[in-house]
Amino acid sequence: MNQFKQYALSADVIAGLDAMHITTPTPIQERVIPAVLRGESVIGQSQTGSGKTHAFLVPILSQIAPEKDQVQAVITAPSRELATQLYTVATTLASALPEVRIQRYVGGTDKAKQIEKLKHQQPHIVIGTPGRILDLIRAGALAAHTATTFVVDEADMTLDMGFLSAVDSIAATFPKDLQMLVFSATIPQKLQPFLKKYMANPTEIEIRPQTVIADTVDNWLIAAKGRDKNQMIYQLLTIGQPFLVLIFANTKTSVDHIHQYLTDQGLDVAKIHGGIPPRERKRVMKDVAALKYQYVVATDLAARGIDIKGVSHVINAEIPSDNEFFIHRVGRTGRNGMSGIAITLYAPGQEDQIAELEHMGIHFTPKAIKNGEIVDSYDRNRRTTRKAKEDPRSLAIRGLAKKEQKKHMPGYKKKIQKAIATERRQNSRIKKREELRAARKAKKS
Structure with missing residues (x-):
């Protein structure tokens, strides 16, 4: 009924x-x-x-x-x-x-x-x-x-x-x-x-969505680490058998470059962005809807204009400048209860952008490409989560300690203690001079 x-x-x-x-x-x-x-x-x-x-x-x-x-x-x-x-x-x-x-x-x-x-x-x-x-x-x-x-x-x-x-x-x-x-x-x-x-x-x-990204979507994060992103995208497209892949980039130029590279590798790829003449764009959209293409490269303008059943993968070749666009991109897959995979490539220096997305409630699973396969990787924040031991000594004293330890000279601990005492006396004198200057200024004013 x-x-x-x-x-x-x-x-x-x-x-x-x-x-x-x-x-x-x-x-x-x-x-x-x-x-x-x-x-x-x-x-x-x-x-x-x-x-x-x-x-x-x-x-x-x-x-x-x-x-x-x-x-x-x-x-x-x-x-x-x-x-x-x-x-x-x-x-x-x-x-x-x-x-x-x-x-x-x-x-x-x-x-x-x-x-x-x-x-x-x-x-x-x-x-x-x-x-x-x-x-x-x-x-x-x-x-x-x-x-x-x-x-x-x-x-x-x-x-x-x-x-x-x-x-x-x-x-x-x-x-x-x-x-x-x-x-x-x-x-x-x-x-x-x-x-x-x-x-x-x-x-x-x-x-309100229960999750920012549908539960049916596996959200993967892959570090580029200086590698050629176009080559990585080609690897991702040829690993396994994706049904229909949407690849998103931030600019028309980026879309053109990705499209050209993938075409040169022998893939039949469609591209959609605002720089394509309206009649041609309409034809491409019809062909995409008719599943004549397995791979589509697009800008965010087209992200909300594509409503095709069966999108198995979304690849973010670049992190969007607007975080909301990320959600719209990933929302193209995993629809109507079907499963989907969203893959985001990021370069060194883009950790803050990833952190912003995570702050929105988006959870990433770290992955890597090794030997032609997608494998589990490590959390990029693993170093920052380690608890560092606090060292109250100044950088100068720590440097001296390391130098003396390397020499293995007898009595190096006494030398370090003496250096610490000297540093404290110097710091105390500096502090007193600053207090006297502050008092004189206050008296003048």
Whole structure:
């Protein structure tokens, strides 16, 4: 039995869920769906892969009135890939609702054609990137002001990528009684002014993860120790039989270098980053989704735009500058109860970055590559955990002691004691002189 039937959802939406083999709501869906159906504005916070997309699409689709020839819901996503992903889920869910019109508007598509089409007919649901949606509104083509529901998906990423001002401008076109739904893995402090501006008394729903990383993921840490990281990545890809591997790097240049190296080794590798033309990026994403590639190298922009079943491994070629990106990267594997492996490579000098991640509650298992195998390694902190003996002697005295011990001269202990006494007298004189100087200064002032 489909457990979504407990909510006041339309039979057609239930049929769409059945077609997607979704029968049991996740914790975020259990709390968000009833709130949205009651007309409440919601701030929903939960980790990547928790089911936020269905949490808002299911009740929105269930409440669309097809007989009203106007925009009823607007949904923004910070990247073309994410908008396309939302559009795909929405159209699949609405498979039994052919009269509901859903349109996607993103950069890199034919704006003139979209404007011409909008002159004849408005969609019921608008899904797209903030920039393109705002362009269509300002052109007088998209009559979004009739919408009663506005969704800001991946709000933290929207902020990070500088699209919040565009979202603000879109929100300003809606009526005051607007139902606003904001979803994100994290709610940064810089997002608060925007939330307070448009949401008077929102229902705040936060699903705290039991662990920062899913229990189904083995989180390995491998020290590069001056070795060629590209070569290490190649070894990791060719050890065992990974089903699908996502390799993440911080910059487009790093992605290009890794991609070129792996391609030169004879591997068929896809790459995804913002520097690739939109049409080519869309084609690559389709091929990746169709499992035509076993290996994908990507930047963090694509980290949230890839939602592929069966990712067996994630490799962090570089530690991300933003710790939240680490969670989003690793969240690509070990989903829906399946097991996964996340491997992070780190270089000497990056121990503090690893320590920051551990402070967030992320636990690493140390590993190493030896003789073509991945083996257990030692804790990098093993030296610091040893209890050092305290030595009250100064560095000068300790140095003298070692020198005299090497000479094996008789009476060296007396020499050391004499040196300690001399040092104490000198220190005492210095201290008295400093006290006298301080007293003179105080008297003058």
